[in-house]
Amino acid sequence: xxxxxxxxxxxxxxxxxxxxxxxxxxxxxxxxxxxxxxxxxxxxxxxxxxxxxxxxxxxxxxxxxxxxxxxxxxxxxxxxxxxxxxxxxxxxxxxxxxxxxxxxxxxxxxxxxxxxxxxxxxxxxxxxxxxxxxxxxxxxxxxxxxxxxxxxxxxxxxxxxxxxxxxxxxxxxxxxxxxxxxxxxxxxxxxxxxxxxxxxxxxxxxxxxxxxxxxxxxxxxxxxxxxxxxxxxxxxxxxxxxxxxxxxxxxxxxxxxxxxxxxxxxxxxxxxxxxxxxxxxxxxxxxxxxxxxxxxxxxxxxxxxxxxxxxxxxxxxxxxxxxxxxxxxxxxxxxxxxxxxxxxxxxxxxxxxxxxxxxxxxxxxxxxxxxxxxxxxxxxxxxxxxxxxxxxxxxxxxxxxxxxxxxxxxxxxxxxxxxxxxxxxxxxxxxxxxxxxxxxxxxxxxxxxxxxxxxxxxxxxxxxxxxxxxxxxxxxxxxxxxxxxxxxxxxxxxxxxxxxxxxxxxxxxxxxxxxxxxxxxxxxxxxxxxxxxxxxxxxxxxxxxxxxxxxxxxxxxxxxxxxxxxxxxxxxxxxxxxxxxxxxxxxxxxxxxxxxxxxxxxxxxxxxxxxxxxxxxxxxxxxxxxxxxxxxxxxxxxxxxxxxxxxxxxxxxxxxxxxxxxxxxxxxxxxxxxxxxxxxxxxxxxxxxxxxxxxxxxxxxxxxxxxxxxxxxxxxxxxxxxxxxxxxxxxxxxxxxxxxxxxxxxxxxxxxx
Numbered sequence: 001x002x003x004x005x006x007x008x009x010x011x012x013x014x015x016x017x018x019x020x021x022x023x024x025x026x027x028x029x030x031x032x033x034x035x036x037x038x039x040x041x042x043x044x045x046x047x048x049x050x051x052x053x054x055x056x057x058x059x060x061x062x063x064x065x066x067x068x069x070x071x072x073x074x075x076x077x078x079x080x081x082x083x084x085x086x087x088x089x090x091x092x093x094x095x096x097x098x099x100x101x102x103x104x105x106x107x108x109x110x111x112x113x114x115x116x117x118x119x120x121x122x123x124x125x126x127x128x129x130x131x132x133x134x135x136x137x138x139x140x141x142x143x144x145x146x147x148x149x150x151x152x153x154x155x156x157x158x159x160x161x162x163x164x165x166x167x168x169x170x171x172x173x174x175x176x177x178x179x180x181x182x183x184x185x186x187x188x189x190x191x192x193x194x195x196x197x198x199x200x201x202x203x204x205x206x207x208x209x210x211x212x213x214x215x216x217x218x219x220x221x222x223x224x225x226x227x228x229x230x231x232x233x234x235x236x237x238x239x240x241x242x243x244x245x246x247x248x249x250x251x252x253x254x255x256x257x258x259x260x261x262x263x264x265x266x267x268x269x270x271x272x273x274x275x276x277x278x279x280x281x282x283x284x285x286x287x288x289x290x291x292x293x294x295x296x297x298x299x300x301x302x303x304x305x306x307x308x309x310x311x312x313x314x315x316x317x318x319x320x321x322x323x324x325x326x327x328x329x330x331x332x333x334x335x336x337x338x339x340x341x342x343x344x345x346x347x348x349x350x351x352x353x354x355x356x357x358x359x360x361x362x363x364x365x366x367x368x369x370x371x372x373x374x375x376x377x378x379x380x381x382x383x384x385x386x387x388x389x390x391x392x393x394x395x396x397x398x399x400x401x402x403x404x405x406x407x408x409x410x411x412x413x414x415x416x417x418x419x420x421x422x423x424x425x426x427x428x429x430x431x432x433x434x435x436x437x438x439x440x441x442x443x444x445x446x447x448x449x450x451x452x453x454x455x456x457x458x459x460x461x462x463x464x465x466x467x468x469x470x471x472x473x474x475x476x477x478x479x480x481x482x483x484x485x486x487x488x489x490x491x492x493x494x495x496x497x498x499x500x501x502x503x504x505x506x507x508x509x510x511x512x513x514x515x516x517x518x519x520x521x522x523x524x525x526x527x528x529x530x531x532x533x534x535x536x537x538x539x540x541x542x543x544x545x546x547x548x549x550x551x552x553x554x555x556x557x558x559x560x561x562x563x564x565x566x567x568x569x570x571x572x573x574x575x576x577x578x579x580x581x582x583x584x585x586x587x588x589x590x591x592x593x594x595x596x597x598x599x600x601x602x603x604x605x606x607x608x609x610x611x612x613x614x615x616x617x618x619x620x621x622x623x624x625x626x627x628x629x630x631x632x633x634x635x636x637x638x639x640x641x642x643x644x645x646x647x648x649x650x651x652x653x654x655x656x657x658x659x660x661x662x663x664x665x666x667x668x669x670x671x672x673x674x675x676x677x678x679x680x681x682x683x684x685x686x687x688x689x690x691x692x693x694x695x696x697x698x699x700x701x702x703x704x705x706x707x708x709x710x711x712x713x714x715x716x717x718x719x720x721x722x723x724x725x726x727x728x729x730x731x732x733x734x735x736x737x738x739x740x741x742x743x744x745x746x747x748x749x750x751x752x753x
Contacts, residue, residue, distance in 0.1 A: 046200035066193035073127035084407020134163035134186035148172030232263030241607030244322035244365035255364030280413030307373030322365025350392035507546035517562035690715025
């Protein structure tokens with residue numbers, strides 16, 4: 001495997017190697033070197049660093065003149081170089097003392113356009129005027145979009161002062177610490193060396209003053225304002241995954257690669273519920289499951305400092321911040337259980353094992369030590385035994401280092417079509433195939449075409465009937481023996497349906513699914529159809545945006561399609577009143593267990609995907625717990641429970657147990673080939689899957705492939721009745737290449753004779 005996935009596999013196999021843990025540290029000083037300028041003896045590292053980046057320059061005589069005041073034009077020029085913004089002429093901006101064609105005009109005009117600086121009240125810009133420290137704070141905060149507050153109050157910058165917010169922002173971002181006497185000296189002139197120090201601290205964490213005493217828990221937790229929720233969308237704008245991330249050096253956002261894998265566009269949501277689009281991926285490392293995202297503009301969030309695994313040791317307190325189950329900026333605390341080191345196939349990975357709980361949605365969040373440094377990237381965890389792991393921050397530093405100090409607006413992004421998709425690697429010995437069972441021709445079936453395709457379909461358990469919702473939103477009944485088709489027009493758009501109690505329950509939509517359609521505003525309806533007469537009995541309104549629906553003998557259960565972390569609700573079939581509710585991730589598909597005591601749910605908008613179970617009794621939710629795994633086995637959004645209730649088949653091919661015991665429920669069994677449809681024949685102890693135009697028969701006990709057949713068209717749905725396969729297939733029988741859906745009936749026994 002040779003990748004991050006292999007590390008997870010090794011963890012599951014309990015192949016762990018403990019490495020020696022170094023004493024906790026908080027800062028590593030860079031080696032002293034002599035400055036390139038003959039007159040620089042203080043802050044030479046910061047000044048030489050900015051010189052190497054081309055941000056500052058000395059004078060022709062080889063001096064830097066560190067104590068000289070910074071000119072207003074010089075400040076503008078250095079900031080634009082740092083940002084990587086090319087200055088352009090802007091003829092409509094003029095000052096009394098600076099006009100088009102003058103030296104520095106382009107830089108000043110560009111900075112004014114961007115809101116970084118302003119002219120003076122008398123209509124001048126005063127390019128060679130000197131800057132006070134307060135004026136510098138305002139320009140700096142505007143240029144780099146700095147915000148934030150710090151517990152430290154400067155004695156000479158009070159609340160209500162015009163510069164208060166700007167100075168606070170600099171202090172919160174550790175750009176300034178002020179003077180030992182507690183002052184900031186806002187009216188003092190800013191010198192060239194102090195400007196260089198502020199700039200170097202902003203660009204590179206190594207120049208920030210080291211944190212030498214532990215912070216309080218609340219001080220560490222306050223850094224959650226730098227943590228964001230990340231959403232990935234496919235080419236149709238549909239959300240495919242959600243996770244956590246955080247802002248770090250150069251305004252880049254760090255998260256796990258699997259959070260954005262497969263997406264074509266991305267956005268982040270901040271603690272203020274502000275949404276920002278992501279320009280793209282700057283760099284990634286699949287082996288370590290890390291990606292660096294670049295927003296179109298620098299976010300107004302503090303950059304978190306990246307630490308090292310060497311900053312923690314076993315027993316140290318740590319804090320994880322993320323969005324588990326969609327709860328934005330959730331905080332969990334724990335201790336370090338160990339520092340793990342894995343070496344396999346060239347991969348050398350370090351992980352911090354910790355006890356702070358994590359679950360899906362936490363992926364990509366930061367793990368802090370008590371000095372406020374990010375020491376790990378929360379990557380995965382297991383509910384049982386508090387086995388949670390964060391990739392050591394050292395690996396983040398390695399990926400990030402080429403981009404620290406690089407001009408932000410000159411950073412290029414990788415075209416999305418060139419980004420790889422994270423795919424679970426299945427060991428060859430787990431792939432079950434039977435070369436002798438390869439089909440050689442298309443089988444003969446009974447077939448008839450439908451006038452309109454079905455978007456959803458289920459089968460009557462004993463009658464030759466298929467029920468569905470067609471592309472026009474009508475409820476449809478198909479008798480596949482008589483080929484009779486009936487339809488009922490519904491009053492609202494229909495999406496999902498379920499058969500129980502000789503009734504069809506159909507979800508009706510009153511709005512578009514959205515993670516930002518909150519519970520208090522949601523609405524929808526349920527249609528009830530009498531299947532004996534195939535007539536619409538009634539519809540009733542519900543205070544939820546319905547996504548999926550299941551039912552037992554007396555109650556109907558509906559999951560919400562909106563609101564991020566939202567609700568699954570139960571309704572009394574007779575009174576139509578809400579009975580109970582429980583938390584669920586929005587847009588989760590549901591599967592009722594055959595014993596009607598459990599409902600399984602699978603997420604559709606999170607990565608890694610997750611399954612969970614709800615125990616039910618008389619319409620009440622009596623319990624709820626997640627799968628014991630977190631991204632260990634690949635899963636698609638579709639799952640089906642076997643007719644005997646023993647197994648959960650995820651359509652990617654992963655098979656889990658379905659039991660009443662939490663210790664064994666949803667545990668891994670085996671893997672079969674991926675499929676789009678599945679059906680079970682309990683009488684014959686076999687089950688069938690459909691993939692494209694291939695039907696595969698499996699033994700229900702051994703999961704061995706028994707036979708294969710090709711059929712006309714692509715298999716959409718499979719059902720079994722009296723030993724025969726009933727298939728919904730899509731094909732193009734006409735020269736116009738128009739897709740048509742058909743019902744096909746196939747008898748496997750006759751084929752095997």
